[in-house]
Each structure stands twice: as C-alpha cells, then as structure tokens.
Amino acid sequence: MKLYYSTGACSLAPHIVLHEAALAHEPVLASTKTHKLPDGTDFYSINPLGYVPVLELDDGTRLRECQAILQYLADQAPQKNLAPANGTLARYRLQEWLSFISSEVHKGFGPLWVPTTPEDYKPVVQQRVLARLQWLDGELANRQYLMGDQFSVADAYLFTVSNWAQYVGPDISELKNLAAYRARIAARPAVQAAMKAEGLLK
Structure with a gap:
C-alpha cells in the first residue's frame, strides 16, 4: 500500500493507524503547496481534489477521505482492535x-x-x-x-x-x-x- 500524505496534515491519522496495525506501506509525500510528488508527478493525477490522504492499494485502487481510509485500515488488522466489528x-x-x-x-x-x-x-x-x-x-x-x-x-x-x-x-x-x-x-x-x-x- 501507498499512503499519500502531507506533513502534519489529517493524513497523519492513517499514518498512525498503519503503524498501529503493523501494515506494510510506502509513505509518499504530497506537498500541499506545490501539489507535486518527490518524483515530479502532479498530485492532481492521483487525487483530482488535490488533498490528502489517499491510500493506494496494491492493485492500484485508491481510497480518499480520512474516515473511509481509517476504517479500511482497521479492518485489515482486526486482531489489533482498532475498530469494533462491522454491524455492531x-x-x-x-x-x-x-x-x-x-x-x-x-x-x-x-x-x-x-x-x-x-x-x-x-x-x-x-x-x-x-x-x-x-x-x-x-x-x-x-x-x-x-x-x-x-x-x-x-x-x-x-x-x-x-x-x-x-x-x-x-x-x-x-x-x-x-x-x-x-x-x-x-x-x-x-x-x-x-x-x-x-x-x-x-
């Protein structure tokens, strides 16, 4: 997985959860000022809305919005009890x-x-x-x-x-x-x- 983040932005929350859940991930800095990635890629090509976080799964699927990403990550490591079971x-x-x-x-x-x-x-x-x-x-x-x-x-x-x-x-x-x-x-x-x-x- 890749987490597109900006330093100290709301993307820090899923960054924390990735560590709490011990999930393998690659953090990718997305500047909120230049909207460029370290390799020069235009971040708007990743998220047309231009903001973080974005979670990119291994198959290339991307999730936006902090609430959705946080719950997705919690559900990948249910043994860590970072979210109660769905339906409860x-x-x-x-x-x-x-x-x-x-x-x-x-x-x-x-x-x-x-x-x-x-x-x-x-x-x-x-x-x-x-x-x-x-x-x-x-x-x-x-x-x-x-x-x-x-x-x-x-x-x-x-x-x-x-x-x-x-x-x-x-x-x-x-x-x-x-x-x-x-x-x-x-x-x-x-x-x-x-x-x-x-x-x-x-």
Missing part, C-alpha cells in the same frame, strides 16, 4: 466519533489555514473550535480514549487535528482532560513512529 452498535459509535471529528473539529479548523481568511474573522473561528474541544474535554473526564479503554482509529484522528491548535489556535491549555488524553496518545510507539516518519519528531 459499537461500530456505529466509532462512526459517530469519526463524523464529529471530521465535521465539527477538522473542518472547523479549515478557515484558520486559509491565507485569505480575514484576520478579524479568525477569532470567531477559533471560538467555535474551542467550544467543540471544550465539550470533548468533558467527554474525556472519565475515559482513557474516545471509545472507552480501547484505543481506536478515532483517537488517531482526534490527536492529529487537535495538534493544529498549537499552530493556528485556539488556546487549549486549560483543557486538562484533553491534554492528558493527548499525552497518552503521543506516548504510543506507533504514534511516535508515524511522527518521526513525517519529520515531526527527531
């Missing part, structure tokens, strides 16, 4: 978390990365993101991970997008449960391996 209520709970992270947190950060976003609008965006993360902080008060005591692909996703606060805000330093949760995830060997592969850790 727990699986729908996982999908509930993935949808929330995607629409309420991931997309919430979006305008903060866009150079043309007016400066006077950014505090409004940051406050909306903070409100979602404050709610998450409360949800994490009595659980190790989003699904309870078991690390799942949703945790890889939330860890990845919550990392962005340090670069574009909001200030999440007062969210103690979220901070402890993020520290637990950051300490996982697979997380460190993925971050090292992307140059985010020495």
Whole structure:
C-alpha cells in the first residue's frame, strides 16, 4: 500500500493507524503547496481534489477521505482492535466519533489555514473550535480514549487535528482532560513512529 500524505496534515491519522496495525506501506509525500510528488508527478493525477490522504492499494485502487481510509485500515488488522466489528452498535459509535471529528473539529479548523481568511474573522473561528474541544474535554473526564479503554482509529484522528491548535489556535491549555488524553496518545510507539516518519519528531 501507498499512503499519500502531507506533513502534519489529517493524513497523519492513517499514518498512525498503519503503524498501529503493523501494515506494510510506502509513505509518499504530497506537498500541499506545490501539489507535486518527490518524483515530479502532479498530485492532481492521483487525487483530482488535490488533498490528502489517499491510500493506494496494491492493485492500484485508491481510497480518499480520512474516515473511509481509517476504517479500511482497521479492518485489515482486526486482531489489533482498532475498530469494533462491522454491524455492531459499537461500530456505529466509532462512526459517530469519526463524523464529529471530521465535521465539527477538522473542518472547523479549515478557515484558520486559509491565507485569505480575514484576520478579524479568525477569532470567531477559533471560538467555535474551542467550544467543540471544550465539550470533548468533558467527554474525556472519565475515559482513557474516545471509545472507552480501547484505543481506536478515532483517537488517531482526534490527536492529529487537535495538534493544529498549537499552530493556528485556539488556546487549549486549560483543557486538562484533553491534554492528558493527548499525552497518552503521543506516548504510543506507533504514534511516535508515524511522527518521526513525517519529520515531526527527531
């Protein structure tokens, strides 16, 4: 498999899961600025939408969208328990978390990365993101991970997008449960391996 990624982008989540699942893969850097691969290939020829992640299977089939890729990877290594079994209520709970992270947190950060976003609008965006993360902080008060005591692909996703606060805000330093949760995830060997592969850790 190949994972097309950009350093620190949402593609870090499937990168983490590939390491958690111990699945053989080739990471391929796709610049979000030039949209070129290291060999000069136009990334739009891989994904016409121009964004990461893209997972390319050994037969050449490509999957887009973080939620779909995360669940696909989890299902390739069911013994790792990175997602509950399909058809169970727990699986729908996982999908509930993935949808929330995607629409309420991931997309919430979006305008903060866009150079043309007016400066006077950014505090409004940051406050909306903070409100979602404050709610998450409360949800994490009595659980190790989003699904309870078991690390799942949703945790890889939330860890990845919550990392962005340090670069574009909001200030999440007062969210103690979220901070402890993020520290637990950051300490996982697979997380460190993925971050090292992307140059985010020495």
